[in-house]
Amino acid sequence: MVLVYAESPKGQFKKAAFEAVTYGKKIGDAMGKPCVALVIGNAENAGQLGVYGASQVVQANGAFENFDSQIFSEVIASVAKQMGAEVVVVNHSSSGKSLLGRIAVKLEAGSVSGVNTMPTLDGGFKVKKNVFSGKAIAQYEIKTPVKVLSLMGNSFPPVASGADVAVQALDITAPAARITVKAVETVDGTVPLPEAELVVSAGRGMKGPENWGIIEDLANVVGATTACSRPVADTGWRPHHEHVGQTGVAIRPNLYFAIGISGAIQHLAGVNSSKVIVVINKDPEAPFFKAADYGVCADLFDVVPRLTEAFKKFKAEN
Amino acid sequence: MKLLVCVTQTPETTTTPSFSADNTEFNTAGVNYIMNPYDEWYALVRALELKEAAGGSVSIVNVGPGTNDTVIRKGLAIGADDATRINAEPKSAMYVAKQIAEFAKAGGYDVIFLGKESIDYNGAEVGSMLAEYLDMPFVSFGTKLEMNGNTATINRDIEGGEEVVEVATPFVISAAKGLAEQRIPNMRGIMMAKRKPLNVVEPVAFDDPAVVVSYDLPNAKSAVKMVDPENMDELVRLLHEEAKII
Numbered sequence: 001m002v003l004v005y006a007e008s009p010k011g012q013f014k015k016a017a018f019e020a021v022t023y024g025k026k027i028g029d030a031m032g033k034p035c036v037a038l039v040i041g042n043a044e045n046a047g048q049l050g051v052y053g054a055s056q057v058v059q060a061n062g063a064f065e066n067f068d069s070q071i072f073s074e075v076i077a078s079v080a081k082q083m084g085a086e087v088v089v090v091n092h093s094s095s096g097k098s099l100l101g102r103i104a105v106k107l108e109a110g111s112v113s114g115v116n117t118m119p120t121l122d123g124g125f126k127v128k129k130n131v132f133s134g135k136a137i138a139q140y141e142i143k144t145p146v147k148v149l150s151l152m153g154n155s156f157p158p159v160a161s162g163a164d165v166a167v168q169a170l171d172i173t174a175p176a177a178r179i180t181v182k183a184v185e186t187v188d189g190t191v192p193l194p195e196a197e198l199v200v201s202a203g204r205g206m207k208g209p210e211n212w213g214i215i216e217d218l219a220n221v222v223g224a225t226t227a228c229s230r231p232v233a234d235t236g237w238r239p240h241h242e243h244v245g246q247t248g249v250a251i252r253p254n255l256y257f258a259i260g261i262s263g264a265i266q267h268l269a270g271v272n273s274s275k276v277i278v279v280i281n282k283d284p285e286a287p288f289f290k291a292a293d294y295g296v297c298a299d300l301f302d303v304v305p306r307l308t309e310a311f312k313k314f315k316a317e318n
Numbered sequence: 319m320k321l322l323v324c325v326t327q328t329p330e331t332t333t334t335p336s337f338s339a340d341n342t343e344f345n346t347a348g349v350n351y352i353m354n355p356y357d358e359w360y361a362l363v364r365a366l367e368l369k370e371a372a373g374g375s376v377s378i379v380n381v382g383p384g385t386n387d388t389v390i391r392k393g394l395a396i397g398a399d400d401a402t403r404i405n406a407e408p409k410s411a412m413y414v415a416k417q418i419a420e421f422a423k424a425g426g427y428d429v430i431f432l433g434k435e436s437i438d439y440n441g442a443e444v445g446s447m448l449a450e451y452l453d454m455p456f457v458s459f460g461t462k463l464e465m466n467g468n469t470a471t472i473n474r475d476i477e478g479g480e481e482v483v484e485v486a487t488p489f490v491i492s493a494a495k496g497l498a499e500q501r502i503p504n505m506r507g508i509m510m511a512k513r514k515p516l517n518v519v520e521p522v523a524f525d526d527p528a529v530v531v532s533y534d535l536p537n538a539k540s541a542v543k544m545v546d547p548e549n550m551d552e553l554v555r556l557l558h559e560e561a562k563i564i
Contacts, residue, residue, distance in 0.1 A: 009477075069446060069456055094476045098458045101446030104412060110527030111412070113441045126531065131439050136335045137534040138439070144527045178455040178489075182471070183482040192478030198564075222564070240461070240495055241475060246331050246437055247355055247495065255563045266331045272536065276561045278553070279542070289542050294556060298547030310550035314558065 002028040002035045003085035004054065005076050007095055008043035009067070015195060016091045018052045018158035023118075023151050024089045025053025025161065030121055033086065038079050039167075040064050040072055050165030052158055057167045062174040066181040067095050071174055073102035079170070080107060085146065092150040093194065100150045110142035116155040116252075119147075133246040133269035153195050154252050191225050193244065198224035199253045201244060201271075202232070205260020205281065205300055209237035214304045215259065221311045227251070229261045245270035260300045263288025280304065319374035319465070319487075321365040322425065323398065324418055324432040324444065325357040326408070327382055327389045331437060337533040344533065353389045356433025358396070359500040360493035364463055365431050366397045367498060372465065374428075375399045381408045381417050387516060394511035395503035401514070406521035409529050411439075415447030416524045423452060428468070428487040434459050434494045442492070449490040457485060461496035 004024035006017040021037050028035035037054035039046045041064030046057050060075050076099065080088050088103055090096040092114045104111035112127055119127040124141045127149065131138045186192075193199065200219040206212065212226075219226045226242060233243035244251050246266040252273035259280045261267060268291050271277070279292035282299050289295045296303050329335070330352045336345045352358075365376045378393045378401040380386055390401045404417045422430060430452075435442035442458070449456030461480065462473035468487045473480050475494050503511075545553045557564050 069458075070449075073446075073450070094459060094474075097442045098446050098456060101411065101415065101443040101448075102450040102456075104443075104527075105415070105447050105450040108527075110410075111443060112528055113411075113443050128534075129440075130536075131533075132329075132333070132335045133437060133440060134536065135333075136337075137536060138530045139532045139534070140528050141531045142528040143525075178485065179457065180484040181481060182484055184476070184479065185481075186476070186479030190478065194477060241479070243495070250440070255557065255561075265334070269331075276557070276563050278557070291539060292542040293539070293561065294553060295542045295544045296547050296550075296553065297544060303547050303550065306547075307550040307553065310554045313551065314554045314564075318558075 001033045001083060001085055002031070002087045002089065003076070003080050003083060004035060004037045004089045005099070006037045006039050006043070006049055007091055007093065008039055008041065011042035011044055013043060013048070015158060016093055016153055017049070019153065019156050020089050020091050020151050021049050021052040021054050022159045023156045024087070026118060026156070027087055027089070028053075030118065031086070036083060038076060040075055046167045047164040050162050051160045053161050054165060057165055058170055059167050060170045060172045062172045064174050066177065068177045068179055069095070069098035069102055071177060073099050073106060074175070075172060077103050077106035080146070088146070088148045090150050092152045096150045100148060104148045107146045107148065108144065109146035109148045110144040111148040112140045112142065113150045114152045115149045116152040130273060133250055134273045135269050152252065154197065154254070193225055193227055193242070193249050193251055196225035196251065197254045198222055199227050199251060199255070200224045200257045200259070201227035201229070201261065202259040203229035203261030204231050206232070206237070211301075212238070214301070214308070218257070218304055218308045218311070221308050221315065224257070229267055258288050258292070259304060261288060262286045263291060319368060319372060319428045320426055321369060321374060321376045322422055322427040322430045323357065323362045323365050323376060323378050323393070324430065324448070325362065325378055325380050325390070325393055326354045326436050327351050327380070327386045328354045328436050328438040331355070341532045341534065351389060353392055354433050354436045356435065356437070356493055358393065360495065360497040361431035361433050362393055362396060362398065363498035363501050364493060365429070368429070368465055377401065379404065379418055379421055381406055381414045381521070383407060390516060391511050392503060394514045394516070395507040396501050397507060399514065400517070402517045402519060404521050405518050410526040411441050411443035412447055412528070413524055413526050415444045415451060417521050418444070419448055419451035420522050421519065429470070430454070430488070430490045432490070432492055434492045445490055445492040452490070455485050455489045456492070457483060457489060458492045459494040460491045461494050463491060463497060
């Protein structure tokens, strides 16, 4: 069977958990095996994972307050062993990335991180991921009986295919953590960049941090998360967690606005998996236009407020 | 403190990847190699700063063939005391983690550093595998690290924010941007690096559990459609009706 670890940060499932279950269900269907979802600690209505294809939900009850890769990977690997999992799926998130390797070692299983396609099962278990920060695609073959995968966000939209299922409780005493969490600060109200479907990103063409109001206005109207290029983060105009590119966050939103960003190869590497790219730049020679679906060649300080107004009008009419 | 920094060699960031005719091998011809930026700029430099503040040693370990020695020597020129190359072609994350774990298990290292991911295969797997083999805590995506005796306070990136954690040595940390500032080796460092030990050890036997069998390039984008800057309603219409994205 296919075992999916469904993340529930602060007791809530996010889209990532539904994506992982949807993906696990598809793999299970291809193998003719059921998909079981595993929840660790609190989660509001764990049974809803059935809607996305889990035929069974197991929930480890215990004092699992903070995420800890050592403890969580132990739970996931022991459930995988008990239930005879052939494939284990986690998200390619900050938690999932620190789980994947531990689970693989514990299960003596081959692993591929950041997969974004369905595996093929004929002639070996093969699955693809982006490499070179999106400049190429590699197909991996996993040769071990058990396979461990982390799923790239925004690769498989959640598909509702079933109904709520019963939740089976597992009584597990959480061992003492060796890492103590002292503080957590997250920006509430905005979708984190790796999960964002709509992103408005700006670069040096903005001339200074005081001009970012027009970017935030556009992002607010569109419902997008803001991002920036490396020079902008390096000079401190914007926080580092907004930096997208080869040495920043790699993202694959549905829509990426690149405003006043020339499009260096290192920047393109982090964003070229975006489904649609809109480039606004006054330099007709900006390399980003070659990677764009739609381009506007004009002064961003004229165009961006006009675009914001056009979106407002569209939102009011639709 | 005894510090170990795991480094890997990657094609430089401007590389446009290409592959052999049957798409099974990465074309190395004409490719310039560098030390993985996350390993060099953040992991190695923070380890050196800790040594400068509190004494101890900084060792480098790499899994790779003899052609990696140039990149390893650069790490010595930046300031590491000694280096070990495990003489093998790295084909999977678990193979690399296993080799480093075998090397490090008797070394008594207080902190083991590595970059958050390599910029070629972007796996971010070796750190957690290494921590698992060594039964150590693993703090990923560290952006700040302060040591107080044998306790570390670490800021780490999480989705849409950051977390502050405390952990006692020994532990493994993966370095993200912010952990340190890039250092350029000076002439004295480059000269000294030539006399520092670069030991070569043979790998332990271990089968790769997952390997790349073929490569592909992403589909080429169709030509950009330019939109009149005076008519942003048209851009919104295209995104709605043609791209169907909003």
